[in-house]
Amino acid sequence: KVLIAEDDKIFQKRLKKVFEKYEDKIEIIQVYDGQEAIDYIMKNPISLLVTDIQMPSANGLVVISYMNEYHPYVPCFVMTSYGTSRLKEKLSEDVISFYQKPFDPDEFADSVMEVLDRLKENKQTKSIPVIGFLEMIEMEKASCVFEIRLPGKPPGEMYFEKGELYDAVCGSLKGEEAALEL
Numbered sequence: 001k002v003l004i005a006e007d008d009k010i011f012q013k014r015l016k017k018v019f020e021k022y023e024d025k026i027e028i029i030q031v032y033d034g035q036e037a038i039d040y041i042m043k044n045p046i047s048l049l050v051t052d053i054q055m056p057s058a059n060g061l062v063v064i065s066y067m068n069e070y071h072p073y074v075p076c077f078v079m080t081s082y083g084t085s086r087l088k089e090k091l092s093e094d095v096i097s098f099y100q101k102p103f104d105p106d107e108f109a110d111s112v113m114e115v116l117d118r119l120k121e122n123k124q125t126k127s128i129p130v131i132g133f134l135e136m137i138e139m140e141k142a143s144c145v146f147e148i149r150l151p152g153k154p155p156g157e158m159y160f161e162k163g164e165l166y167d168a169v170c171g172s173l174k175g176e177e178a179a180l181e182l
Helices: 009-022 033-042 059-071 085-090 104-119 130-139 176-182
Strands: 002-005 028-031 048-052 076-080 096-100 144-148 156-161 164-170
Touching: 002 009, 002 033, 009 028, 009 085, 009 104, 033 048, 033 059, 048 059, 048 096, 048 144, 059 076, 059 104, 059 130, 059 144, 076 104, 096 130, 130 144, 156 176
Parallel strands: 002 028, 002 048, 048 076, 076 096
Antiparallel strands: 144 156, 156 164
16 A cells, blocks of 8 residues: 555646556555545555645644654655755665655656565665754754654654754753754
């Protein structure tokens, strides 16, 4: 099962069409916002997630954060209208794949199928590194609270407004000290 979260219904139809040639191998599930994606994933296992970043209700960063927390070995493909070269450098292709819109749908479908084939061979993927997720927050100018739990460290939170870090808490540390610790 491949879940595609994309709010543009025309683009969704285009993606569905390109995957028709693989309909004997995969099932495409389409949702139109991030919350729908999370609701679906909570009730149904998926093999791969494809998500846009800018969506109503819950954006793609929220969906990726959910996946990283609860399903870290499910590969994620991100579609965005924003540049991704810095993120591509930071993250392994096994963790997450980025596609800047517009892109060739046939090449995209081939990439999805390659990842699914690797999964069949039991080559597991890993969760997204914290630094990569922080860069996504900055690039997408997201406003959010980012909770971080790392082994051997107290849990902490970083607070972002339009992609800018404005506060952090980690154990008894606050502000810049906490951000640096996290």
